Amino acid sequence: MIRVVVVDDEALVRSGFELILNAADGIEVVATAVGADAVAVVRDRRPDVVLLDIRMPDVDGLTVLQRLRALRPPPTVAMLTTFDTDEYVLTALHSGAAGFLLKDTEPGQLAQLVRSLAAGGVVMSPKASRTLLTARPGAGSSGEEAARVERLSDRERDVLVLIADGLSNPDIGNRLHLSAATVKDHVSAILAKLRVAGRVQAALLAQRAGLLDDGQGGQGRAQGSRQGSTQGSGS
Numbered sequence: 001m002i003r004v005v006v007v008d009d010e011a012l013v014r015s016g017f018e019l020i021l022n023a024a025d026g027i028e029v030v031a032t033a034v035g036a037d038a039v040a041v042v043r044d045r046r047p048d049v050v051l052l053d054i055r056m057p058d059v060d061g062l063t064v065l066q067r068l069r070a071l072r073p074p075p076t077v078a079m080l081t082t083f084d085t086d087e088y089v090l091t092a093l094h095s096g097a098a099g100f101l102l103k104d105t106e107p108g109q110l111a112q113l114v115r116s117l118a119a120g121g122v123v124m125s126p127k128a129s130r131t132l133l134t135a136r137p138g139a140g141s142s143g144e145e146a147a148r149v150e151r152l153s154d155r156e157r158d159v160l161v162l163i164a165d166g167l168s169n170p171d172i173g174n175r176l177h178l179s180a181a182t183v184k185d186h187v188s189a190i191l192a193k194l195r196v197a198g199r200v201q202a203a204l205l206a207q208r209a210g211l212l213d214d215g216q217g218g219q220g221r222a223q224g225s226r227q228g229s230t231q232g233s234g235s
Contacts, residue, residue, distance in 0.1 A: 002027045002118040005045060007038040007064065008053040008080060013103060017051060017110070024111035035059040039067045047075050049117045051101070054081045054088055062095055069096040069197075076117050093200045099123040119168055122200050149209045151193045157211065159186045164203035164212055 006017045014032040021027045033041040035056035054061035068077055078099030079092045113123040162172045173183045196202045
C-alpha cells in the first residue's frame with residue numbers, strides 16, 4: 001500500500017485528492033494537512049509520497065519542501081500548483097522535489113503518477129517536461145560539472161541517459177539486460193560520483209553537461225512528454 005499525505009491550504013483540493021486516490025487500488029491517503037502542520041504530520045504518519053502545494057498563505061511550499069527533505073528518511077515529494085511556471089519548475093526540482101503536478105491533473109492519471117513517484121520516479125506536467133527537455137544542452141554547464149560526468153563509467157552513463165529518458169529501474173534493467181540490484185547499484189554510484197542528492201538533479205546535471213546532446217534516449221523523452229509526464233528511476 002502506497003501511503004500518501006496531501007498538503008494544501010484549500011480544503012476542497014485536499015478532499016478532492018483524498019477521494020480520488022483512496023478510490024485507486026494500492027493507494028491510501030493517510031493524512032491531509034495545511035502547510036504549517038505539514039512537517040509534523042509527515043513525521044508522524046511516515047508517508048511514501050507527499051503531494052505539496054507550492055503556494056500557501058501560511059508557509060511557502062518550497063520552505064516546507066526543504067524541511068521535509070531534511071527528515072530521515074525523507075519522503076518523496078511532488079509539488080502541486082495551478083501555475084505551470086518555469087521558475088517554480090526549476091527551483092522545486094533543484095530543491096529535491098521528485099515531481100511537479102498541476103492541480104487539474106486528470107483524475108485517471110493522478111493515481112498512475114503517484115505510483116510512479118512511490119517507485120522512485122519523476123513526474124512532471126507537460127509544460128514542465130518541455131521546459132527541461134527542450135532546454136539547450138550544455139547551457140550553464142561548468143568545467144566542474146563536466147568533470148563529474150567524466151568520472152562515470154560507460155555503463156553508468158548509459159544508465160544516467162535512461163534515467164533522464166524516463167525509464168524506471170526495471171525498464172533500465174530490461175533495456176541493458178541487467179538485474180534490478182545491479183541497476184540500483186549503478187544509480188547509487190552515479191549519485192555519489194555526481195555529488196547530487198537525487199535522480200532529478202543527476203538528470204539536470206547531465207543535461208547541462210551536454211550528455212544528452214547526442215540523440216540518446218530522445219524517443220523515450222518524447223514519449224514522456226506526449227503522455228503528460230516524465231518518469232525517472234529510483235534506487
